[in-house]
Amino acid sequence: MLTSCDDPPSAEPSDETSLGLRFPKGFVWGAATSAYQIEGAAGIDGRGPSVWDTFCATPGKVRNGQTGDVAVDHYHRWSDDLDLIKQLGMSSYRFSVSWSRVLPDGVGPVNQRGLDFYRRLLAGLHERGISPMVTLYHWDTPQALHEEGGWENRDTAYRFADYAALIAAELGDSVPVWLTLNEPKTVVQNGYLTGVHAPGHKDPAAAYVVAHHQLLAHGLAVQAMRPHLPAGSRIGPALNLHPCYPADNSEGAQEQTILYDGYENRLYLDPIFRASYPADVMADVARFSPMASYIQTDDLKIIGSPVDLLAVQYYTPIYVTADGSTIFKHPTSQAFWQQIYPQGMYDILTRVKRDYGNIPLTITENGLPTPDALGGDGMVDDPGRIAFFRDHFAAAHRAISDGVNLESYHVWSLLDNFEWQEGYDERWGLIYVDYASQRRIPKRSARWYSGVISANCV
Structure with missing residues (x-):
């Protein structure tokens, strides 16, 4: 049974954000990042190009022509960044491995310098008592594989499984939790439908072939990794799930919402947890794609x-209309x-619990961008982020109270970073980054979050 906080944290200078909600003993708090968004060092130590390097180099694709070539230079500043995680009291850190940093062409000889970077990172986390959660793919397909057809x-899918087995064999003893693919739906929708993400295609027919091949890659990777991992290691996918609601009470809106939910959620959840694709989505996809x-x-x-x-x-x-x-409907x-x-x-x-069973869950991304600026006092005040996290933590707490098996919560993101097609215009981090100097400055939300972690209460 969940209890209230004895001494709930407060956000300076007022305590209006304190709700007095205690999380279960052992609940894990952390933050998340991804390789292309923070590492930089794009052409250093043998890393091969990814589709995001190519996309960013294409005029007009990314705001202000910005790239992840330097990002926030985590490749060189990783030790200081891990110190910040430790100082804030987090016990888990989710990051991704750059496929082309380890295998420059996606296949073939290992780039030992790239692999050694992740060895150092994992050792540094363990030295600080921080548990790693590692994502194998966060959208950065090696360019060489893309030129052979990509997803x-x-x-x-088979080359991804080979890569997953390699990483599991090399690093498995240091990683308790593995995530295969990050948001395959985003690759489908943004990379192949709207074209606003790499590789920048607008091809509905191909998009859902890509969906199937990514899901196949997930399953193959799970199978390929198991023999290389010690007992107790865990593997799962990372899915961005959007609750879909009818925009009104009309029968048409309700019918369209079911189908929309199919594309947003069931197309990915059903094959992973039921080994089947949703029939209504497959019938609709058949109108424009040869996926089947x-x-x-x-x-x-x-x-x-x-x-x-x-x-x-x-x-x-997402709110769906009859058409x-x-x-x-919300700010x-x-x-x-x-x-x-x-x-x-x-x-x-x-x-998820109702439809797919009592699966252990972890939240691996939740956050928002706010108009952060360095104040005259050298601090960054971001009350909107504090309010956002307070209310979402409370919603997660209520889900736990109602029987959801939620084990941990990783906010997005640890650091301000390269935000895909938006370049550096949107700041999502707990820690402000002055991009000119690469100086890190914890925002007020970081200090507030540290208090939440310390008390295990919000």
Whole structure:
């Protein structure tokens, strides 16, 4: 049974954000990042190019022509960044491995200097008492593999499994939790439907072939990694789940919401946890994509290989109209697409339990960008981020109270960083980065979060 806080944390200078909600003993608090967004060192120590290097180098693709070539230079500043994690009291850190830093062409000889970087990073985390959670793929497909067809090519799923087995064999003793793919849906929607992310395609027919091959890659990776991992190691996918609601009470809106939810959630959850694709989505996809013809015997059995946990990433709800379009019903953040709706966190967590069973869950991304600026006192005041986290933590607490098996919470993000097509215009971090000097400055939200962690209460 959850109890209230004896001494709940407060956000300076007032305590209006204190709710007095205690989390279960042993609940894990952390933060998340991804390789291309923070590492930099794009052409250093043998790293090969990824599709994001190519995308950023294409004029007009990224705001202000910015790239992740330097990002926040985590490749060189990793030790100081781990010190910040330790100082804030976090006990878990989720990061991703750059596939092309370890295998410059996606296949072939290992780049030992790249692999050694992750060895140093893992050793540094363990020295500080911080548990690593490692994502194998966070959108940065090696460019060499993309030129051979990328995720449209079934062979890429097998090359990913080879890479996953290699990393598990080399680093498995140091990593208790592995995440295979980060948000395959975002690659499908942003990379192949709208083209706003790498590789920048606008091809609905190919997009859902890509969806299947990514899911196949997930299942193959789970199978390939198991023999290399010690007992107790856990593996799962990281899915961004969007609760979908009818925009009104009309029958049409309700029907369209079911289908929309299929594309947003069930298309990824069903094959992983039920070894089947949702029939309504497959019937609709068949109108414009040959996805079904790419599904081979035993593919769904492979995709449905048992996993140990599900990483949930929640940012926004979706409201669907009778004509299948969407509307906004809540205030938005600086990210035009993000509606701020903490209830959606509760709804998606409880929905996963209701529909897919009592799966161990971890939140691996949740956050928002705010208009952060360095004040005259040398501090960064971001009350909007504190309010956002307070309310989403409360929603997660309520889900736990109602029986959801939620083990941990990783906020997005540890540091301000390269925000994909938005370049450096949006700041999502707990820690402010002065990009000119690479100086790190914890924001007020970081200090508040540290208090939450220390008390295990919000």
